[in-house]
Amino acid sequence: MNVHQSLTTAQPVAPLPSISLASGASDAMIRFEGVSKVYPAYRDKPSVHALQAIDFAIARGSITGVIGRSGAGKSSLVRLINGLEKPSSGRVVVDGREISALAGRELRLAQRSIGMIFQHFNLLSSRTAADNIALPLEIAGWSRADIAVRVEELLALVGIADKYDRYPSELSGGQKQRIGIARALATRPNVLLSDEATSALDPQTTRAILDLLANINRELGVTIVLITHEMSVVRQLAKEVAVIDGGHVVERGHVADIFTHPRHAVTQAFLSEVIGDSVPVSLASRISLQPVAGGKAVLRVQVRGTEAGDTVVARLSRELSHDVALLSARIDEIGGQHVGSLILGIPGGEAAAGQALAYLSQHDILVERLGYVA
Amino acid sequence: MSRELINLIVQATGESLFMVSVAALVATVLGLPLGIFLATSRKGELFAAPPANGILGVIVNAARSTPFIILVVAIIPFTRLIAGTSIGSGAAIVPLTIAATPFIARLVEAAIREVDAGLIETASSFGASPLQIVFKVLIPEALPGLVLALTLAVVSLLGYSAMVGAVGGGGLGDLGIRYGYQRFMPEMMLAVVVVLIALVQTVQTAGDYLARRVNRRLRNR
Numbered sequence: 001m002n003v004h005q006s007l008t009t010a011q012p013v014a015p016l017p018s019i020s021l022a023s024g025a026s027d028a029m030i031r032f033e034g035v036s037k038v039y040p041a042y043r044d045k046p047s048v049h050a051l052q053a054i055d056f057a058i059a060r061g062s063i064t065g066v067i068g069r070s071g072a073g074k075s076s077l078v079r080l081i082n083g084l085e086k087p088s089s090g091r092v093v094v095d096g097r098e099i100s101a102l103a104g105r106e107l108r109l110a111q112r113s114i115g116m117i118f119q120h121f122n123l124l125s126s127r128t129a130a131d132n133i134a135l136p137l138e139i140a141g142w143s144r145a146d147i148a149v150r151v152e153e154l155l156a157l158v159g160i161a162d163k164y165d166r167y168p169s170e171l172s173g174g175q176k177q178r179i180g181i182a183r184a185l186a187t188r189p190n191v192l193l194s195d196e197a198t199s200a201l202d203p204q205t206t207r208a209i210l211d212l213l214a215n216i217n218r219e220l221g222v223t224i225v226l227i228t229h230e231m232s233v234v235r236q237l238a239k240e241v242a243v244i245d246g247g248h249v250v251e252r253g254h255v256a257d258i259f260t261h262p263r264h265a266v267t268q269a270f271l272s273e274v275i276g277d278s279v280p281v282s283l284a285s286r287i288s289l290q291p292v293a294g295g296k297a298v299l300r301v302q303v304r305g306t307e308a309g310d311t312v313v314a315r316l317s318r319e320l321s322h323d324v325a326l327l328s329a330r331i332d333e334i335g336g337q338h339v340g341s342l343i344l345g346i347p348g349g350e351a352a353a354g355q356a357l358a359y360l361s362q363h364d365i366l367v368e369r370l371g372y373v374a
Numbered sequence: 375m376s377r378e379l380i381n382l383i384v385q386a387t388g389e390s391l392f393m394v395s396v397a398a399l400v401a402t403v404l405g406l407p408l409g410i411f412l413a414t415s416r417k418g419e420l421f422a423a424p425p426a427n428g429i430l431g432v433i434v435n436a437a438r439s440t441p442f443i444i445l446v447v448a449i450i451p452f453t454r455l456i457a458g459t460s461i462g463s464g465a466a467i468v469p470l471t472i473a474a475t476p477f478i479a480r481l482v483e484a485a486i487r488e489v490d491a492g493l494i495e496t497a498s499s500f501g502a503s504p505l506q507i508v509f510k511v512l513i514p515e516a517l518p519g520l521v522l523a524l525t526l527a528v529v530s531l532l533g534y535s536a537m538v539g540a541v542g543g544g545g546l547g548d549l550g551i552r553y554g555y556q557r558f559m560p561e562m563m564l565a566v567v568v569v570l571i572a573l574v575q576t577v578q579t580a581g582d583y584l585a586r587r588v589n590r591r592l593r594n595r
Contacts, residue, residue: 082499111501122496125591127515135510136500167590187500 028057028093029191030081035090035100037076037247050076052247054090057068058240063217063224065238065255067231073247074227078193080113081225083107095190111138112140115184115222119196121176123168123183129175130155130164130285133182140187147263155181158212172203181212185222192216194226198233231270235259235334256335260304261315271339279343279370280328287371295374296325296345297353302366303331303340312342312365319359322348345373382549383565389463390545393538394531397470401531402524405475408434409482410508420494420504423463434476442534447542454466466543469535478527485519486512518589525581529574536570546570 020140037051051073058064068074079085080092083099092100117170123132130151137147155161158178168176177197184192194213214237217224218261226238234241234255241259242252243266250264262268279287280298287298301312317324325342331340344355353369360367408430414420415427440448446469450460457465489512497507513520536547546566554563 033448084495084499105503106573108503114499116496116499118492118496120492122492124511124515126495126588127519127590135497136502138496138510139500139502139506169591186502323531 027060029062030058030225031062031076031091031093032056032080033091033093035080035087035092037073037080037085038088049247051080051087052098054249056119056242056249058223061217061221061223062240063214063226063238064240064242065226065228065234066242066244067228067234069266070229072244074229074244075195077244078116078195078225078227081191081193082111082116106285111191112136112187113231114191114193115187115189116193116195117177117180117184117197120171121168121180121200123176123179125168126140128165128167129160129171130178132168132179133186136183136186151182154186157185157216158182169219172205173201174208177205177209178212181209181216185216185220190222192222192224193229194224196228197226199228199230203232206233207236211362213237223328231273234270235274235332239335243270254335256337258291258372259334260337260339273279274332274334274339283327283343283373286373288373289371292372292374295372296347297350297356297372298327298370299344299346299353299356299360300368300370301342301344301360303338303342304366305337310338312360315345316344320346320348320352320355322346322352324356343370379553379559379562382553383546383562383569386546386549386566387569387573389464389543389581390532390535390547393463393466393470393535393543393545394528397467397474397535398524398528398531400471401474401478401527404471405478405527406482406520408475409479410486410512412483413477413486414504414508414512420507434479437472437476438480442469443537443540445469445473446538450541460541463538463544466535466538466541466545469550470531470538473484473528473534474531477530478523481523481526482520484521485516488519489515518591520584521581521585521588525578525585526575528581532570532577533572 021259035051035054039048039050041047047106054077057169066074066077066355076085080087080100081094083092085098090100091098093112096163097110099107099110099114124135127135133151133154134147137150142150151164152161155164158181160175160178160182163171163175163179166201168179171179173273181192192213197213198209201209209231213224213226216222224237228234238255240253241255242249243258243264244250245264245266251258251262251267258267259274261273262271283298303312313324313326324346326342327345328343329340331342333339344356346353357367357369377521411421412427412434415423417424437445446466449469449472453465454460456468458476459465493515495510496505497511535543535545536550538545539548539551546569550563550566553559555565569571
């Protein structure tokens with residue numbers, strides 16, 4: 001059916017603006033400089049260009065989402081930050097240190113100031129909650145007494161003080177991730193990497209974990225990098241976002257800007273996950289492409305930003321002197337901005353429809369004609 | 375059964391337990407690091423050394439494919455070098471150890487490979503050295519599997535130890551062959567088999583219990 005095709009038409013992709021997320025090099029916590037990552041051919045598998053020409057910076061103290069489809073290169077990107085992988089070319093600088101140039105003991109020391117949490121929690125089944133949190137401290141050579149004090153602080157910080165002697169098999173997913181977060185923060189890192197940390201959790205638990213991460217960012221000033229394929233995670237937590245696709249950063253900036261004015265098709269696809277760009281089935285089946293006598297023209301109006309959406313139906317009705325019908329609407333909030341789409345029915349024939357299109361275009365409101373209904 | 379025969383059984387049981395426990399101990403000391411190395415030295419792994427992995431793999435397979443009775447005879451000069459003699463329970467420990475080491479190494483390798491690779495990555499991500507990963511992650515996480523592997527090795531050693539009678543190694547198997555078979559004393563054969571069954575049952579039960587005790591993955595112990 002043609003209606004759906006017309007709905008997914010993207011605007012042409014504009015070149016990326018030359019701004020970086022961090023305003024200057026000095027307050028960047030993480031910088032990628034011309035980074036590419038190639039996995040060489042192995043047996044019958046061809047070589048894979050996981051990341052290509054990555055150049056961007058993540059500001060100190062920020063919460064940055066890195067969103068992309070699976071296989072887009074997100075996992076490689078995050079593993080370059082903590083030195084689990086080395087770039088094939090380019091530099092990765094974390095807190096002023098070129099982590100991509102470190103190896104052995106120097107790298108291990110640097111890794112202690114970068115915490116990481118995982119989708120499947122990766123807790124040791126043989127250790128209790130407290131002992132799991134203690135592991136990075138043992139590895140860093142802390143004394144038993146110091147470890148005991150620190151673990152108690154961390155258990156309280158993540159809100160599971162009563163579970164200190166439980167094994168992971170006795171805990172829920174949310175509790176396990178809280179232990180994962182406490183463990184990642186144990187050595188007081190200034191960067192926390194989250195690799196799909198909420199993807200295995202239910203929506204309610206996800207919300208609680210994201211709230212916890214927001215608190216940690218606020219109170220400890222830890223820079224957080226969220227790798228995710230879920231728009232809802234970026235929307236709830238991140239202030240900055242980088243959209244990654246096919247090994248390239250295709251779009252980046254403030255969450256509100258990127259998602260109110262998406263340029264790349266992937267960004268639009270992620271956006272439509274939240275705002276539901278598709279037309280409700282019952283409505284779609286009634287839309288015809290030929291004008292219907294005495295019917296209404298169907299327009300889809302994009303709501304981007306607070307001012308445009310709130311009053312559009314009222315303003316249009318006044319302008320046309322006809323009552324505009326609201327056939328379907330979905331509006332959500334991203335970074336404090338309203339984002340969504342309205343499907344309107346315009347009575348009054350071709351003349352009124354043309355007038356409505358002209359009025360909306362004049363006011364910089366994105367609109368497209370979907371067809372007609374009786 | 376006469377008191378004399380009972381004494382023989384007690385003595386042979388002692389010999390068997392002595393040979394098996396010393397061989398199991400030494401083979402574990404050798405086989406545990408060997409198995410850990412085999413499990414972590416392939417391409418891209420913790421102690422990546424593919425050539426060494428390949429060579430050790432071939433040696434382990436060769437040792438494991440040699441029938442035990444042939445191994446016992448074939449390494450007599452080596453046994454004499456180590457033990458000073460090629461006869462008796464003490465000397466029998468040498469071939470038992472050599473047979474059990476690659477067996478344990480393969481079992482350890484399998485148990486270590488069961489550990490989720492994500493845990494190795496996690497420990498690496500907070501700066502653990504390869505040795506720290508072995509001692510703080512791999513061994514504790516594989517412990518239930520390791521306990522079962524050693525249990526299996528001890529049970530196999532009890533079986534092997536029956537064959538060292540061929541070089542005067544003594545033990546229960548030897549007693550069963552010499553008295554039960556060659557002297558036509560079926561009650562002796564039966565007694566030996568019953569003692570062996572009891573030993574295997576005891577070892578297996580203890581191993582299973584221990585493996586369950588150290589397994590924190592199970593919810594309701």
